[in-house]
Amino acid sequence: MTTPNRPAPSKPLPRPANKALSKPFWDAAKRHELVMQRCNACSGWIFYPREQCPVCFSQDLGWAPVSGRGRVYAFTIVHQPGNPAFAGDSPYVFATIQLDEGVRVVSNVVGIDPHQVKVDMPVVATYDDVSPEWTLVKFQPTAS
Amino acid sequence: MSLRGKAAIVGIGETPHKRDWPGRTMYGLCAEVAAQAIKDAGLKREDIDGLITFGSNVYPSTMAEYTGIRPIHFASQVGLMGSTSGVALTVAAGMVAAGVANYILFVAGGARDKDNPEASDRPSQVAGAMSEFITPFGPAAGANTNYGMMYSRHMYQYGSKPEQFAKFAVNQRFNAAKNPLAAMRDPITVDDVLNSRYVNEPLHLLECVMPVAGAIAFIVTTPERARTLRQPPVYLLGTGIAQGVEQSWLTPDFCTTPTAISAPRALEMAGYGIKDMQFAEFYDCYTILVGACLEDAGVCPKGEIGNWIDATDTTYKGSFPVNTDGGQLSAGQLNGTGASGCQQLVESVRQLRGEAGECQVAKHDLCIANFNGGSPSNECTVVLGTAAAL
Numbered sequence: 139m140t141t142p143n144r145p146a147p148s149k150p151l152p153r154p155a156n157k158a159l160s161k162p163f164w165d166a167a168k169r170h171e172l173v174m175q176r177c178n179a180c181s182g183w184i185f186y187p188r189e190q191c192p193v194c195f196s197q198d199l200g201w202a203p204v205s206g207r208g209r210v211y212a213f214t215i216v217h218q219p220g221n222p223a224f225a226g227d228s229p230y231v232f233a234t235i236q237l238d239e240g241v242r243v244v245s246n247v248v249g250i251d252p253h254q255v256k257v258d259m260p261v262v263a264t265y266d267d268v269s270p271e272w273t274l275v276k277f278q279p280t281a282s
Numbered sequence: 283m284s285l286r287g288k289a290a291i292v293g294i295g296e297t298p299h300k301r302d303w304p305g306r307t308m309y310g311l312c313a314e315v316a317a318q319a320i321k322d323a324g325l326k327r328e329d330i331d332g333l334i335t336f337g338s339n340v341y342p343s344t345m346a347e348y349t350g351i352r353p354i355h356f357a358s359q360v361g362l363m364g365s366t367s368g369v370a371l372t373v374a375a376g377m378v379a380a381g382v383a384n385y386i387l388f389v390a391g392g393a394r395d396k397d398n399p400e401a402s403d404r405p406s407q408v409a410g411a412m413s414e415f416i417t418p419f420g421p422a423a424g425a426n427t428n429y430g431m432m433y434s435r436h437m438y439q440y441g442s443k444p445e446q447f448a449k450f451a452v453n454q455r456f457n458a459a460k461n462p463l464a465a466m467r468d469p470i471t472v473d474d475v476l477n478s479r480y481v482n483e484p485l486h487l488l489e490c491v492m493p494v495a496g497a498i499a500f501i502v503t504t505p506e507r508a509r510t511l512r513q514p515p516v517y518l519l520g521t522g523i524a525q526g527v528e529q530s531w532l533t534p535d536f537c538t539t540p541t542a543i544s545a546p547r548a549l550e551m552a553g554y555g556i557k558d559m560q561f562a563e564f565y566d567c568y569t570i571l572v573g574a575c576l577e578d579a580g581v582c583p584k585g586e587i588g589n590w591i592d593a594t595d596t597t598y599k600g601s602f603p604v605n606t607d608g609g610q611l612s613a614g615q616l617n618g619t620g621a622s623g624c625q626q627l628v629e630s631v632r633q634l635r636g637e638a639g640e641c642q643v644a645k646h647d648l649c650i651a652n653f654n655g656g657s658p659s660n661e662c663t664v665v666l667g668t669a670a671a672l
C-alpha cells in the first residue's frame with residue numbers, strides 16, 4: 139500500500155533548548171565561522187553551551203573562535219538512520235570530532251568515501267547551509 | 283539498623299521564584315542551586331558522589347553532564363510528585379548510612395519562559411540537553427550511534443577486531459539454545475555475525491539487541507525473613523552505582539565505562555576479587571558493551587578483551603560463563619526501561635539457586651552482574667551469592 143501524496147520527510151533543523159544561549163554558535167555558523175563557549179573564570183572550553191560552567195560553576199561565560207581543525211576521535215557509518223529523512227544519504231559517517239583546542243563535538247564527515255574514514259584522521263570544518271536560517275558545521279578531510 | 287540519627291542535611295540552595303524567567307532552562311537553574319548547595323556546605327564539586335534527580339525523564343547522567351558533578355557512587359531518580367523530596371531524603375539517608383556514597387545531592391527545578399516554550403518545563407523536551415547539536419546530523423536509531431562510535435574507537439585504541447566481539451554473540455547464542463524463554467535459539471557462527479547486515483558500522487545486526495515483549499520481577503526482603511522462606515536466599519554482597527554522562531563521547535576515554543568504578547566498589551564491599559567470581563551476567567545491548575564492561579570489571583587488563591575472548595570459553599560449560607541464558611542478545615531485550623537489565627538479575631538468581639536447567643553452570647555460589655543504561659551512561663554492578671558465599 140502506498141500513500142502517494144505524503145511529502146518526503148524532511149531532516150530536522152536544530153531546535154535549541156535555550157535559543158538565546160546557543161545563538162552565538164548558530165549565528166557564527168551562518169557566517170561560516172566556528173565559535174565555542176568559553177568560561178571567563180577558568181578559561182575552559184564548554185560544549186554544548188550551558189548557563190553555568192561545569193568545571194568551576196561560574197556564570198561568567200563568553201564565546202571565542204576556534205580553529206575548526208581537529209581529528210576524528212571515533213565514528214560510525216550509519217546504514218539505518220534513526221530518522222527516515224536521512225535514508226537517501228545512507229551510508230554516511232556520524233563522528234566525534236576532537237578539535238585542536240581539545241573540545242569535542244559530533245557531526246558528519248563529508249567529502250570522502252565513508253569507508254576511507256579512519257580514527258585520528260585530520261579534518262577541518264566545512265559549512266552546510268541547510269536552510270536560509272540554519273547552517274550546520276560539518277567536517278572534511280584535510281592535510282595534517 | 284535504624285536510620286535514626288544516621289544522616290543530616292548539610293547544604294541548601296534555592297533560586298528566586300519567578301512567574302516567567304526568560305533565558306533560563308531547567309538544567310541551567312538546577313546547576314545554579316547545585317552550586318549554591320555545595321558552597322553552602324563548604325564542599326567542593328568533586329566531593330559530591332551521589333545524585334538524585336526527579337521525575338522520570340530528568341536523568342542523573344544528563345544532570346551530571348550539564349552541571350559537571352560526577353555521581354560515581356550513587357544515582358537515582360525519585361518520581362513521586364509532591365513527596366519526591368522526602369522520599370529522596372530517605373533514600374539518600376539509607377545510602378550514606380550504608381556507606382554507598384558520602385555526599386548525595388538532590389536537585390529539582392523547572393523553567394518558565396513565555397517567549398521560548400521549548401525551554402519551559404517539559405521533561406520530554408529537556409531530557410536531551412544538547413539535541414540541537416546531534417539530531418541534525420542523522421544519528422542511527424536508538425543508542426546505536428554512540429555504541430558504534432565506541433566500537434570504532436576501541437578497535438583503533440586497542441587493536442580489537444569484530445571477529446572477537448562477534449564471539450560474545452556466538453557464545454551467548456550457544457547458551458540460549460538451552461533457554462526455553464529465549465526468542466532466538468538457533469546456533470550462529472562468527473561468520474553469521476560478520477555476514478549479518480550493518481546497522482551502523484562496525485555494529486552488525488547480530489551484535490545488537492532486538493526489542494521483545496515480556497515482563498520480569500523480583501522480591502527483596504531482610505536476610506532473617508529470607509531464611510524462613512521456600513527458596514534458598516540469594517544475598518546481595520556488594521553494590522556499586524556509578525554515573526557517567528548522557529553523551530559518552532564527551533568523556534575523556536570513550537572506551538572506559540562507569541563500570542570501571544562500580545565493579546571494583548561492588549567487589550570491595552563483597553570482600554571478593556573478580557577472580558573469585560564463578561560467572562558473570564553482564565548487560566548486553568551490544569557486543570561492544572559486554573566486552574568493554576568486562577574489561578572495566580577487571581577480567582583482563584583494559585583493552586585486552588579481544589585476546590581474552592579468544593582464550594576464554596564464555597558458554598555455560600566454559601571456564602568463565604557470561605550471560606548464561608543467552609543474554610539480551612539472544613533472549614531479546616524486554617521493552618521498557620528497567621525491564622531489560624532485570625534479565626541479568628533474574629538469571630543470576632536462577633543460576634545461584636541451581637535452577638538454571640540445561641544451561642546451569644557447574645559452580646554457582648558467587649557471581650557478578652552488571653547493569654547499564656544510556657550510551658553507556660549509568661552503571662550498577664552487584665555481587666550476589668548463596669549462603670556459602672556470605
Ligand SMILES: [Zn+2]
Pocket residue numbers: 177178179180181182191192193194195196
Ligand atoms: Zn569555569
